[in-house]
Amino acid sequence: MEFQAPNTLAEQIANYLAQRIMTGQIRPGERIQEATIAAELKVSRASVKEALYTLERWHLADITPRKGASASVLDASHAAELYDVYMHLLIMLARRLCERWQEKDRESLVQSVARVTQQMQARKADITAAVEASFSVMETCCEVVGNPYLTEALSNFKPAVSRAYYLSADRYRQDLDRTGEFFLKLTRAVLNRDADEAEKQITGFANHQKQLIQQSLTGDEAAGQ
Incomplete structure (x- = not known):
């Protein structure tokens, strides 16, 4: 999936990451590094952080204090x-x-x-x-x-x-x-x-x-x- 300029940046980032999680490109339990995603998409870490909270609401990511985000487990x-x-x-x-x-x-x-x-x-x-x-x-x-x-x-x-x-x-x-x-x-x-x-x-x-x-x-x- 190609990343495209969004209308709502955080939602577009969330959709992009969600697609990767849903299709298995990001595996269950795999860490999602804010800095890596921000650099890959050329966006701010604040926008990535907001997107991760959306993924958490969608049950696709778990956010742990001081440890960051990871793709949620689906067994x-x-x-x-x-x-x-x-x-x-x-x-x-x-x-x-x-x-x-x-x-x-x-x-x-x-x-x-x-x-x-x-x-x-x-x-x-x-x-x-x-x-x-x-x-x-x-x-x-x-x-x-x-x-x-x-x-x-x-x-x-x-x-x-x-x-x-x-x-x-x-x-x-x-x-x-x-x-x-x-x-x-x-x-x-x-x-x-x-x-x-x-x-x-x-x-x-x-x-x-x-x-x-x-x-x-x-x-x-x-x-x-």
Whole structure:
């Protein structure tokens, strides 16, 4: 990823570092040196420090007094904790969506899901595009629900969950058909205002995804021993 002149410097630095962490260029536990990043990007250390606090909010970095920042650990246990919390936030979003969507929202909801299924059905699926399309559905749903606190909470989880997808890309790629089917069933439940069915779909799919990611991370841990 090329670093480009930002509108908000600290956020652009955070996005740049987040991409490197999510794709494994910066490994879990690896130190993130303020001075090194500042020199690499030709920015001030103050801007890098601000960016690191954003990464901490996104659950991608740990900041320890007098020791500095490092990429947060993501092992099978941490992935399980991450997915459990994220799943409950998604269930809350789906239940609010079932209550609040109006007929004028139908087209945007259906179109956002259609983009995901198109990505999943591509002969050579692009993991980055598939992940982004999946999150675009969440963002569309957040706009319809209109709860700023829930939107912020879910947005802060996006980088960490994306990282889990990238680290288990091979297993995730093999499972894209199931992902597309999940989005279709969830949309059907939401448009029928069937909150219980929506929760059932999210719970089943999230637990399945968590298992895939845990298997991948467990394999990586074993290989590193």
